[in-house]
Amino acid sequence: MEQSFYTGKGIGVAILDTGIYPHIDFGNRIRAFYDFLSYKPRPYDDNGHGTHVAGLVAGDGRASGGKYRGAAPGCSIISLKVLDRFGNGSKEDVLRAFRWLSDYRIQYGIRIVNISVGTTCRTRQDHDSLLEGVERLWDEGFVVVAAAGNQGPRPGSITAPGSSKKVITVGSCDMLEGKGAVSGRGPTEECVCKPDIVAPGNRMISCIPGTDYPYGIKSGTSMSTPLISGAIACALEKTPSLTNGDIKMMLRECADDMGLPRNQQGWGKFNRKKFLSL
Numbered sequence: 001m002e003q004s005f006y007t008g009k010g011i012g013v014a015i016l017d018t019g020i021y022p023h024i025d026f027g028n029r030i031r032a033f034y035d036f037l038s039y040k041p042r043p044y045d046d047n048g049h050g051t052h053v054a055g056l057v058a059g060d061g062r063a064s065g066g067k068y069r070g071a072a073p074g075c076s077i078i079s080l081k082v083l084d085r086f087g088n089g090s091k092e093d094v095l096r097a098f099r100w101l102s103d104y105r106i107q108y109g110i111r112i113v114n115i116s117v118g119t120t121c122r123t124r125q126d127h128d129s130l131l132e133g134v135e136r137l138w139d140e141g142f143v144v145v146a147a148a149g150n151q152g153p154r155p156g157s158i159t160a161p162g163s164s165k166k167v168i169t170v171g172s173c174d175m176l177e178g179k180g181a182v183s184g185r186g187p188t189e190e191c192v193c194k195p196d197i198v199a200p201g202n203r204m205i206s207c208i209p210g211t212d213y214p215y216g217i218k219s220g221t222s223m224s225t226p227l228i229s230g231a232i233a234c235a236l237e238k239t240p241s242l243t244n245g246d247i248k249m250m251l252r253e254c255a256d257d258m259g260l261p262r263n264q265q266g267w268g269k270f271n272r273k274k275f276l277s278l
Helices: 049-058 091-108 124-139 221-238 244-254 272-277
Strands: 012-017 030-035 076-081 110-115 143-147 168-172 197-199 204-207 215-218
Touching: 012 049, 012 091, 012 221, 030 091, 049 076, 049 204, 049 215, 049 221, 076 091, 091 110, 091 124, 110 221, 124 143, 143 221, 143 244, 168 221, 168 244, 197 221, 221 244, 221 272, 244 272
Parallel strands: 012 076, 012 110, 030 076, 110 143, 143 168, 168 197
Antiparallel strands: 204 215
């Protein structure tokens, strides 16, 4: 993975997921952990998804001699466990995590919220409450980055909260066509074009719990999302005054057109080098 001089140092990235394993690649950068399910005090991940996502954001590659580094290997990690060992969670726990972020953003220096989870809500009320919660975070100044979901390729398959018109919604550029075309696509129920941008997500190598072999392979828009979150952390390290609106415009300007419809590729494929040069 291409790296720049910027590593996201000093930037807090909150990861809402299945938790986090204290992997060697995270060093002492797990700044906070909160378990909304079992209230265990120490970091853990009984599924592995959250650790993999965190590695793609923030792993420094120590266990691989630097080979498998995340997009922002110097950033701080704030892990909020909202999903159980099966990857399931409740709307209520996600909303509680949103409120926690509002309360602790200054204490932990949280600038970015990575949501590599999504749901096709059972009711319109559930859908609306998730969107209202995530948009409140955006309005408070957080840079919210959410997965498009893996319900594609049918139109209107973006999952919540990635279906919010305000947040940055990420699809997988290598899962848009052919048999593996699972990356969610728009339009949303509000007729908003989504995703906003796409990045690699197929067969990504990153951190996993356990000590036998410290890396594993996972695929999906969950894996694309942290590549964007990490790059944003690097941009904020470079220019701390950037707003979430500024970041969104920079992503639009840096995207490479793949020649696909807007509701499939968004603005296009993420170009990290171009993004960090803006």
